[in-house]
Amino acid sequence: MENPFLSCNTKYPVPTLFFKHQIPHQIPANSIKTTSSLPQNSTLKPSQPPPPPNLNTTDRQVNRLRRHGKLQEAISTLEQGLPIGTRTYTSLLQSCIDSDAIEEGRRLHASIALVRDPDPFVETKLVSMYAKCGSLEEARHVFDGMPERSLFAWSAMINGYSREQRWQEVVDLFFQMMHEGVIPDSFLLLKVLQACANTGDLETGRLLHSLAVRGGHLDSSEGTHVSNSVLAMYAKCGELDMAKRIFESLGTKDLVTWNSIISGHCHWGENEEALQFFERMRAEGVKPSVVTLNILIANYMHSGNTKLAMELMEQMESYGVISDVFTWTSLISGFARNNRLSEALDIFRKMQLSGVEPNGMTVATAISACTSLKAPSKGKELHSYAVKIGSAGSILVANSLIDMYAKCERLEDAQNVFDQTTEKDVFTWNSMIGGYAQAGYCGKAYDLFLKMENLGIHRNVVTWNTMISGYIQNGDEDRAMELFRRMEVDGVKKNTASWNTLIAGSLQNGHVNKALRICRQMQLISVRPNIATILSILPACANLVSAWKVKEIHACILRNNLQTEISIANALIDAYAKSGDIGSAQAVFNSLLLRDLISWNSMIAGSVVHGYSHVAKDLFAQMKEEGMKPNRATFLSMINAYSLEGMVTEGKELFSSMVEEHQLPPGLEHYAAMVDLFGRSGRLREASNLIEKMPIEPDSTVWNALLVAARVYGNFGLTNLAAEHLVKLEPRNPSIHRLLSNIQALCGKQSGMLKRRKPKKESKLDSSLSxxxxxxxxxxxxxxxxxxxxxxxxxxxxxxxxxxxxxxxxxxxxxxxxxxxxxxxxxxxxxxxxxxxxxxxxxxxxxxxxxxxxxxxxxxxxxxxxxxxxxxxxxxxxxxxxxxxxxxxxxxxxxxxxxx
Incomplete structure (x- = not known):
């Protein structure tokens, strides 16, 4: 029988070579050409070009400007016509790469004739610059014109196509490179193997495997990475037997190795074998991440990468794998977890149309989405559907229905489902108790709480937390504390959520200091605060007299290593700004590696509140440069920033772009900001005209903005107009009545409004006493x-x-x-x-x-x-x-x- 493997290396299985593009059946190692400067077994990192001669004055001047971040000035100096060295020129190109400055790179390209004694590395660097700055066409133009192309040049070009996931071009470039006698190193092998896996090019993948074995790449320091890529290529191309042979031959298996073999079997419907590998992986002490395609989808959904999960599901059909109920359920639950609830229900409908019948888990997940949407009518439809397919009796579906009806304030429906559920578990009871407690019926909730005990049903920590939350949210803090103390007597250990319930309830009742004391006590007994703890208590301390409390909470965040959580960082920025410490807010903002829209909005709004409109403008410009799209809150802060600066034209343009370019309808707060913009600059007639033309009825914030402007500029007529409207909107505000009375006395008249409606006599405490x-x-x-x-x-x-x-x-x-x-x-x-x-x-x-x-x-x-x-x-x-x-x-x- 013919041996399918070559005998050159028996440690790793090597396939028979199948070459295309007229490559010989076998390529002897000594027949492959290499460039004079490149060893045959090259490493991942290219060697540096030879050292340059002594730098002349132009080199020194250009390098000094470049080091100080003055790239454009450096290039302008070069363009004066004086020659520079190769090292200086390539350093300038690297600066273009670092700053993503393709226009400056083009200017350098136009000045390439000024380089003294240029070598091929210069053109290679040009290729890299264009590719990394996003212009593959220009990179390819330089690359195709190179008389001599080293491995570094091929790597730069192939890496550029890889970054843009143009996998077929990567494969084509690989064959062109081989025709020119240049062999790939380990790093390049990884890229081309990835391309083969993504294009399903098994034949080329086999060739790369052979080259990896013959070149010794599987035994090098990068051997594990190359082996994993070879394994993943075979798995994705459907050669599972070969993938398993490679897997078994590896002495060291890392997480990527296990993931590759598991996901490969999932791709091709080998679910049982995938599960066996998963169990074996866990038995051997390797922490799993994903196992099968379904697990991969659930994993992507859990991490919020819904797009990749959907792409992964779509790839299943292209590989001949039929999606099952678990696949659909993973998608539905994933979208629901990521708060894309309407899409979760859309996928449920698509699942029904596809002919895949939902199971109890699928229906329960869809019902939970209705709960979050507060859509009881849709939940009712799902209830009927569950009855139709026979899953309404499932404990999972019943619990979801009770929770949905209870949270949508349909307590009678929830009680009916509860009564009809023959086999109740602790979650069933918790859902019903929670429904009554949150609706304010703590007596009925407590009756069920006691009934659980009488029936011998173990009340878990959620049961106790639900009752504590119900009492404290309804103002009965004493009963809540009593239950909190009784928990451990009853054999139930308090968790972080137990403490969070007390903290949130105290804050709701206006007891900030009590909430802080509970938080301190919680830490004294070594219960670690979590994200919910911090997000509950931090906003309550966002005021001038609680600055020290914000510092205390920040220290707590650092002790518990929560500072990397974007939601906490955003809340901290907002709290520092509102407590008067804009410097600390800026420090937190600057420390963020990743910023979302809330991060930018919080920092911009804080800067405006403190009068730093120039900082807000710089942040807004930086935000747009980084591709972050502004929302209504961003526009509101920026209109206020322009208002502080008296930049009426810019503010009007921003307001127009919000409506016309971003299709964001302005709210009352935006109109109030525009009135303030006109008013601060004394353009009271424009402010008044804007109010008259508003498509929505102005509220007190709009009229108050006009009132402030009219008062500052001494316009009694508009002050009177704004005050009259405010009296209608705020009839119990004595200060507005007094102002209107003063204005009309100054004008020698009294309006009918004041004759008809006079405020009750002001008390010292209500008005004049502050x-x-x-x-x-x-x-x-x-x-x-x-x-x-x-x-x-x-x-x-x-x-x-x-x-x-x-x-x-x-x-x-x-x-x-x-x-x-x-x-x-x-x-x-x-x-x-x-x-x-x-x-x-x-x-x-x-x-x-x-x-x-x-x-x-x-x-x-x-x-x-x-x-x-x-x-x-x-x-x-x-x-x-x-x-x-x-x-x-x-x-x-x-x-x-x-x-x-």
Missing amino acids: CCWIEVRNEVYSFITGEQADVDLESKFTELNGISVDVKVVPPAFYDDRLEIEEEKEEIDGIHSEKLAIAFAISNLPAFRSIRIIKSVRMCTNCHNACKLISKVYQREILIKDPKCLHHFKEGKCSCRDFW
Whole structure:
């Protein structure tokens, strides 16, 4: 019998060589030409070109500019006509690659005649530059014109086609390379084997296997990688027997080896053998990742790569494999897990049309998608379908139906399914208990909770957490804590979710400090916070008087190695910005390796709030360069940024591009931002016209934006117009009533509206009396306007009042204190609360600490001017958050630009 393997190497099975493109049946090793500078058994890393002669002045100048990141200037210097060395020229090309600067690369290409003593490496570098910068056509043009092509040139060209997954061209280039007498190294073998696997070119794959054996690549340091690629090629090409022979011959099997053999068998429907390899893999201590095509699809779905999973499923048909119920179920559950719920239901319908009958798991997964969509009508349809195919009695389907009906507030339907389910497990009970508890029927939920105990059904940690959550969300914290303490007495160990339930409930009830105490206690007993813990508590600390809490949570994030989670990083950026620490927000943002749209939006919005509109513009430009598409929140922040800068034209263009280019309909918040954009620049008529032409009814934010602009610029008519609309929208707001009354008194008239509707008499606490809170040494103190201060505080306040003699701040244009709307003058009400707080802070805080204050009502203009003076004279940063905006005072200026 003819031996199918060559005898040149008995360690690895080698196929009989089948060559195409008129390559001889066998290629003796000593008959293959190699370039003079390339050893026959080349390594993965190409050797460097010979050292250049001494650099002349032009070389030194060009290299200096290049090292300082001034690539264009370096190329301009070269274009002056002075020759440079080969090393300098190739370094410039590498800089083009590093910065993806193809235009600069083209300029260098045009100046190639200026290179002294050029060698083939120069053209090879040009090929690499064009290929890596995305122009394969130009790379191929240079490549085809090369008189001599080394292995490095072939590698650059083949790698370019591989990056763009143009696999057939990779195979064609390989044969052209072989015709020219250049043999591939290990690195290139990997690329061409990958191309063979993706094109199904078994014949070429066999040739590459033979070359790998004859060239000693399977015994080199890269041998495992090459062996895995050969195995994967045979598996994908359907040669499973050969794949298994290679697999068994390998002394060292890594994860890729196991994955290749398992996925290969799955590709061709050898599910039982795939499962055997999977079990063997686990038995030998190799942690599995994917096993069969179905497991691969589930794995891709679990990691969020739904596109690759769908492609993988589509490839099954091309390989002759028929998708089964598990395949479809994996897709449906994967889309549901990735919050693409409508697509999950679409795939379920496609599955029905394909003739594959769903099983209980498939129906249960589809019902769960309806639960998340809050679509009980679709869930009802699936319930009927489950009855029709006989899977409604499945415990899995029953549990999903109970959960769906309960969460969609169809408790009667949920109870009916619960009663009809003969074999209930703990999940059945938990779903019904959860439905009643979340709907506020804690008594009924507790009855079921006790009934479980009476029936001897073990109540697991989810059962207890569900009851605790129900009580605490309905305001009964005492019962919740009682159950929390009883858990371990009943033999159920608390988990992270148990603690998270208490933390979330405390936050919901407004007890931030209690939530923090629970979080600290949780860590003291070595229960690690998870993503849910951090995302619950961090937003609650995103304010000026909780800056130290944000730092504490950040430390907790670092201790538990959660900083790489993008959702946590985004929440941290937002919390730092809102707590007045924009520097730390920027540091977190800069540390992110991957940024999503929320990351960009959080950083841009934080920069705008602090008045750093130029930073926001730079971030927006960088975001677009990186291919991130803006959304409505991005446009809102950028309109506000342009508003701060008075860039009306740019703001109008951005608003138009949002509608016309991005097809994003503007909301009320965008119109309010546009009114603010016009108003800040004094273009009150355009602001008013915009409101008149709005396609949607303006709300209080829109009219308030006009009110602010009209007040700042002293336009009594528009101030009156905006105030009248605000009175209609906010009839219980006494400050608007007072402003409208003042305006109409100034104009010598009184509107019928005020005659018809007068607000009830204002109390001191409701309007003229305001309060503020300040953080000093991690403690929060409160101050009330007009309250009696102690002797030391009174002395400091007198000192602060005296600085106005030495430093003057120009009040806003057209300022008229009769248009103040929140607080009465200090002569009437007494010292305003923020002044008392600032005096206290200066006396008790070190000079390097910023002063952080939250104020209950809008700052008056006199206090605003005083804060600017204090920040300049005392060199202190002062941050005051009032209901209108965040004021960041620094060196006599405020982030609001005196417009609030």
